[in-house]
Amino acid sequence: MFSAAAYTVSFSVQANWTPLVVMACAGLAALAASAVTGRSLACIGWRPGPVKYLFAGWLIPIGYAAVTYGLAWITGIGAIPTPLFLQRAAITLGLHDKSPTEIVLSAFRICR
Numbered sequence: 001m002f003s004a005a006a007y008t009v010s011f012s013v014q015a016n017w018t019p020l021v022v023m024a025c026a027g028l029a030a031l032a033a034s035a036v037t038g039r040s041l042a043c044i045g046w047r048p049g050p051v052k053y054l055f056a057g058w059l060i061p062i063g064y065a066a067v068t069y070g071l072a073w074i075t076g077i078g079a080i081p082t083p084l085f086l087q088r089a090a091i092t093l094g095l096h097d098k099s100p101t102e103i104v105l106s107a108f109r110i111c112r
Contacts, residue, residue, distance in 0.1 A: 002028050 002025035010018035030044050041047070048054060072078030081089075086100050095103050 002032075 003022050006018065006021040006025055010021065031041075033039075034041055034044055069078065081100070081104060086103055089103050089107055090096055090098065093103065093106050095106055098106070
């Protein structure tokens with residue numbers, strides 16, 4: 001029900017935030033089901049738990065992302081776009097008056 005509403009709204013307004021909203025629909029459905037049935041949020045696993053697991057939940061993804069991005073930047077496979085690339089992308093996308101950030105994000109349809 002939640003995802004159907006999200007898709008309906010996104011198609012009518014042509015929004016780029018559709019994936020974010022659709023991903024949140026499962027959580028919203030769980031919250032709504034808990035509210036309707038009168039169950040506590042702890043019953044569906046929404047409680048903090050031990051502090052060491054909270055730290056691990058933050059530090060482990062940061063650690064493997066740092067290793068992955070570090071290797072990509074060191075080897076050059078994840079280089080920062082060159083001015084020539086940005087100029088060609090601006091011409092291709094028709095974004096002559098936009099900043100380099102907007103050009104790169106537009107290539108991924110994050111920004112228009």
